[in-house]
Amino acid sequence: MSYDIAPLDTALVDALQAKVDGKTKPLGALGRLELLAMQIGRIQQTLTPSLTQPHVLVFAGDHGAAKAGVSAYPQDVTWQMVENFLAGGAAINVFARQMRLGLRIVDAGVAHDFGPREGLINGKIAAGTANYIEQPAMTPAQCDKAIRTGRKLAHSLAERGCNAVGFGEMGIGNTASASLITHGITGVPLPQLVGRGTGLDDAGLDRKQALLGTALARGGRPSDPLDVLAEYGGFEIAMMVGAMLGAAEKRMVLVIDGFIVTAALLVAHAMSPAVLDYCVFAHRSEEAGHRAQLAHLDAAPLYDLGLRLGEGTGAALAWPLLQAAVNFLNEMASFESAGVSGKE
Ligand SMILES: Cc1cc2ncn([C@H]3O[C@H](COP(=O)(O)O)[C@@H](O)[C@H]3O)c2cc1C
Ligand SMILES: O=C(O)c1cccnc1
Numbered sequence: 001m002s003y004d005i006a007p008l009d010t011a012l013v014d015a016l017q018a019k020v021d022g023k024t025k026p027l028g029a030l031g032r033l034e035l036l037a038m039q040i041g042r043i044q045q046t047l048t049p050s051l052t053q054p055h056v057l058v059f060a061g062d063h064g065a066a067k068a069g070v071s072a073y074p075q076d077v078t079w080q081m082v083e084n085f086l087a088g089g090a091a092i093n094v095f096a097r098q099m100r101l102g103l104r105i106v107d108a109g110v111a112h113d114f115g116p117r118e119g120l121i122n123g124k125i126a127a128g129t130a131n132y133i134e135q136p137a138m139t140p141a142q143c144d145k146a147i148r149t150g151r152k153l154a155h156s157l158a159e160r161g162c163n164a165v166g167f168g169e170m171g172i173g174n175t176a177s178a179s180l181i182t183h184g185i186t187g188v189p190l191p192q193l194v195g196r197g198t199g200l201d202d203a204g205l206d207r208k209q210a211l212l213g214t215a216l217a218r219g220g221r222p223s224d225p226l227d228v229l230a231e232y233g234g235f236e237i238a239m240m241v242g243a244m245l246g247a248a249e250k251r252m253v254l255v256i257d258g259f260i261v262t263a264a265l266l267v268a269h270a271m272s273p274a275v276l277d278y279c280v281f282a283h284r285s286e287e288a289g290h291r292a293q294l295a296h297l298d299a300a301p302l303y304d305l306g307l308r309l310g311e312g313t314g315a316a317l318a319w320p321l322l323q324a325a326v327n328f329l330n331e332m333a334s335f336e337s338a339g340v341s342g343k344e
Contacts, residue, residue, distance in 0.1 A: 006274065008274075008277040016037070016041045016329075019329065020038065024333050024334065037326060039280070040253055043253055053160065055101060058105050058168040058170055060107055060108060063137070064132065065129075068131060070175075070176035070207075070212070071172045072199045073198050075173070096316055104121055105121065106236075106239065109126055109128060109146075109236065110124070112127070126138075126235070129235060133218065137177070137230065137231060138235065143233065144226075146241075147242035151246035153242075154246030158247070163250075163253065165253070168316075169237070169260045171260075172198075177233060177234045177263070178259050179212060180215060180231075182289055184232065186293070192292060196287075215232065225266075229267050236260075248268075248275040248277075256281050256315065257285075258314050259290045261312075280318065281299045282301060282303070284301045284303075303317075
């Protein structure tokens with residue numbers, strides 16, 4: 001399958017730069033916000049960008065490897081947290097309410113029968129992946145279906161007027177999956193990419209390292225990004241890959257959260273490099289390995305609050321900065337309009 005993602009062209013760069021430089025401030029004084037305003041202007045191909053119907057998508061899925069002991073928490077926490085999202089009680093609910101962001105929860109493959117539920121998008125591929133320590137996590141057909149479902153979801157959000165989307169995830173054991181994927185895509189030695197996730201102690205971290213070493217010895221490092229994804233992925237990660245590609249096709253602004261979301265982006269980027277032009281990196285996660293991912297993508301996150309939660313919380317917290325970037329570009333007076341003297 002091919003993706004119709006246009007790399008950002010340079011048509012408006014000079015005009016956007018002139019508009020930014022004409023605002024009543026010393027040249028460059030709004031720092032990263034200036035780059036953000038220019039990026040959003042280029043994505044939307046306008047000097048007057050706007051952010052409409054912003055959403056956070058939270059993709060949930062279970063991992064066969066969770067039962068082997070790669071997380072500090074039991075697998076049931078995945079479906080229990082989905083219930084918490086639906087009831088409005090999780091961190092992402094709080095932040096999405098605060099920032100007035102739409103929130104959609106997607107069951108990409110949780111090992112639980114939720115039945116038809118208000119507010120839950122049913123994209124279930126299967127009741128959790130297979131255990132990649134013993135066999136590939138998913139079949140190529142499942143991987144393909146997850147990507148297609150994600151892509152469609154992003155397209156339908158765009159059709160409803162949303163032009164900015166934050167990515168989040170929930171899946172016990174998914175930092176382990178993200179480590180294997182990150183190794184598969186970047187080639188950075190696996191031990192450097194394995195972290196404490198939800199808070200493993202030293203013994204737990206040693207166990208996780210050993211289990212993932214066994215998985216890698218079995219599955220190896222496939223050269224095709226889709227094979228890496230099918231070998232080690234979660235359904236929530238595969239569905240995010242599709243949603244990212246679909247969102248970039250629709251020229252949406254993609255707000256990237258932490259370690260697991262960035263693992264999905266590594267795959268999307270390997271498939272279609274232009275997706276990166278549409279991404280804003282919200283924060284640097286505490287999870288070991290996020291730095292290596294950001295370095296591979298040559299990405300500079302907006303902030304570092306020591307977050308290691310996921311759910312799209314980091315993406316939601318970046319929202320006021322995106323809005324500020326657009327607002328200053330649209331609303332600030334220029335030296336000319338305000339009658340302020342320029343630089344001598
Ligand atoms: C109560 C709870 C809420 C969460 N919300 C996100 N995560 C985060 O932790 C998980 C990844 O860490 P690991 O790979 O160590 O399992 C993911 O579900 C991620 O979204 C949570 C984890 C827990 C326990
Ligand atoms: O960086 C993240 O997104 C993260 C880190 C630890 C646990 N869950 C998510």
